[in-house]
Amino acid sequence: MGTDRMKKVCIVGASGKLGQYMVRHALDRGYEVVGVCRERSVPKLAAFADRMTIVPGPTNDPEVIRRAVAGCDGVLTVLAPWGVQQYSSGTAQAVLDHARPGARLVFSCGWHITRDGKDRYSWMFRTAVRVVAFLAKLVRAVEIDDQVEACRRVFASDTRWTVVRGSDLEEGESQGLPVWSRHVGDPVLASNLTRRVDFALFMVEALTDDTLVREAPAIVGCRTPSALAHADAPAGRA
Numbered sequence: 001m002g003t004d005r006m007k008k009v010c011i012v013g014a015s016g017k018l019g020q021y022m023v024r025h026a027l028d029r030g031y032e033v034v035g036v037c038r039e040r041s042v043p044k045l046a047a048f049a050d051r052m053t054i055v056p057g058p059t060n061d062p063e064v065i066r067r068a069v070a071g072c073d074g075v076l077t078v079l080a081p082w083g084v085q086q087y088s089s090g091t092a093q094a095v096l097d098h099a100r101p102g103a104r105l106v107f108s109c110g111w112h113i114t115r116d117g118k119d120r121y122s123w124m125f126r127t128a129v130r131v132v133a134f135l136a137k138l139v140r141a142v143e144i145d146d147q148v149e150a151c152r153r154v155f156a157s158d159t160r161w162t163v164v165r166g167s168d169l170e171e172g173e174s175q176g177l178p179v180w181s182r183h184v185g186d187p188v189l190a191s192n193l194t195r196r197v198d199f200a201l202f203m204v205e206a207l208t209d210d211t212l213v214r215e216a217p218a219i220v221g222c223r224t225p226s227a228l229a230h231a232d233a234p235a236g237r238a
């Protein structure tokens, strides 16, 4: 899809850190923006309130999503594994069910999500994911398994999806479009660090990049040592 055909986009999870960066990038491109966030988080979008439409409500509520994605050419969804009520999979399902046929759907998650099982994780990474998943479930705060289920549903769908898998994140000025690779463990990704503003940039760029349809790119900052050392790898072009 060319940029000219991307006019109206919905950002599901717009009030979070990643979401707000995506709102900014989308407005900079001149898109009409609709954002969905929890009612209590609407004030976090005050800086953009006169330039976007906000649909308050739980992102896993199909009716909220149905209203928000109406007429949208693209939907950017933050898959956050919060709580223990299938928030992530409920959100993904609502988007898959209600986005218009042919819309570009871009979802965020972390490197721990694997599409084809060919990712190669370090011992440290696997242990960290297991510990976080166990502790988080114990205090009923986060449900990593449900983010896995959300992505399984996206991968199985016949929509025009992209699942962007983020490395560890940091704040800071933009460095440009992250580079990407199909599998965690590929040398270009070794630095495992991306600026959050650039994660958002990659999500928004993916809306108009057809080469990313039905891909699950794992991303890393374009100025990180591993990215610079493997500048010829398949990459988001900065």
Ligand SMILES: NC(=O)c1ccc[n+]([C@@H]2O[C@H](COP(=O)([O-])OP(=O)(O)OC[C@H]3O[C@@H](n4cnc5c(N)ncnc54)[C@H](OP(=O)(O)O)[C@@H]3O)[C@@H](O)[C@H]2O)c1
Pocket: 012, 013, 014, 015, 016, 017, 018, 019, 037, 038, 041, 044, 078, 079, 080, 081, 082, 083, 087, 108, 109, 110, 111, 165, 166, 167, 168, 169, 196
């Ligand atoms: N953090 C990392 O290091 C990291 C690393 C790799 C990938 N990622 C991926 O990056 C994306 C964004 O992550 P982030 O850490 O930057 O977070 P974020 O942008 O701050 O987003 C968190 C989202 O979760 C919502 N949320 C928070 N608490 C909630 C609750 N109790 N119930 C329902 N929703 C709740 C927030 O909405 P409110 O504004 O309403 O609170 C916000 O939309 C996610 O897809 C994550 O998997 C993160």
